[in-house]
Amino acid sequence: xxxxxxxxxxxxxxxxxxxxxxxxxxxxxxxxxxxxxxxxxxxxxxxxxxxxxxxxxxxxxxxxxxxxxxxxxxxxxxxxxxxxxxxxxxxxxxxxxxxxxxxxxxxxxxxxxxxxxxxxxxxxxxxxxxxxxxxxxxxxxxxxxxxxxxxxxxxxxxxxxxxxxxxxx
Numbered sequence: 001x002x003x004x005x006x007x008x009x010x011x012x013x014x015x016x017x018x019x020x021x022x023x024x025x026x027x028x029x030x031x032x033x034x035x036x037x038x039x040x041x042x043x044x045x046x047x048x049x050x051x052x053x054x055x056x057x058x059x060x061x062x063x064x065x066x067x068x069x070x071x072x073x074x075x076x077x078x079x080x081x082x083x084x085x086x087x088x089x090x091x092x093x094x095x096x097x098x099x100x101x102x103x104x105x106x107x108x109x110x111x112x113x114x115x116x117x118x119x120x121x122x123x124x125x126x127x128x129x130x131x132x133x134x135x136x137x138x139x140x141x142x143x144x145x146x147x148x149x150x151x152x153x154x155x156x157x158x159x160x161x162x163x164x165x166x167x168x169x
Contacts, residue, residue, distance in 0.1 A: 028145045028158035037157045039150035040083040041090055041123060046130065047076035048161060056115055056134070063113035066136055072112055073097070075133045075146065075161075081123035088123040094150050095119075095133050098158075099141030110136040 029035050034044040049055065052074040056063045066072050079090040097105040112134035119131030137144070146159040 028160040031160045031163045035157065035159065036082075037148045037150055038155035039088050040081065040085050041088050041150070042080045042082050043148060043159070044078045044080075045075055045146065045159070045161065046078050049074040049076075052115075052134070056112055059116050060114035063115075069139055070136050071139050073135045073137050073144075074112075074115065075135075076130065077119050077133055078128060078130045079119070079121075079123060080128040081125055083125075086124045089151060090123055090129065091120045092118050092131070092133050094148060096147040096149065097135050097137060098145045098147055099137065100143045101138055101141045103138060103141060104147075105135045105137050107133060107135065112136060 031045075034042050036042050050071065050073055052072040053066060055074060056072050057065075077095075079088075081088050092107045095107060099105075115132060115134040117130075117132050119129070119133055121127075121129045121131070123129065133146075144161045146161060148157045148159070149155070
């Protein structure tokens with residue numbers, strides 16, 4: 001599940017924006033939680049496919065395979081507007097991954113090509129949406145953390161992908 005630096009909250013609780021500043025890349029929110037990002041979106045990782053090359057190839061036969069030492073990672077993410085503020089822009093371009101190797105993976109610089117159901121939309125009060133984020137990552141990178149930087153505000157939130165810092169590949 002996706003965790004954004006902010007207070008770990010349920011859908012019916014108000015967001016405490018002061019708490020997100022106490023978290024960082026080296027102390028992300030724990031896996032399995034839903035957390036408000038700095039834009040007010042409640043974000044949850046619904047599924048992790050740590051070896052998604054077959055899905056990528058099925059989506060478009062012209063997608064380039066991962067190079068030696070890389071893998072394709074697809075995250076299924078849900079975002080919800082629980083604050084009542086209108087027009088929260090949720091898009092793949094506002095997410096990055098970081099790992100134990102110190103690399104930062106962006107959805108465009110580390111492009112997967114065409115992939116199924118990319119995360120994108122505008123959330124109005126009460127709206128929810130689901131979509132995928134796709135990254136090419138080094139196979140040796142562990143302790144992956146999802147970084148949410150809404151509209152490149154600089155107010156990043158950090159979310160651990162797995163409780164133990166890694167997952168089966």
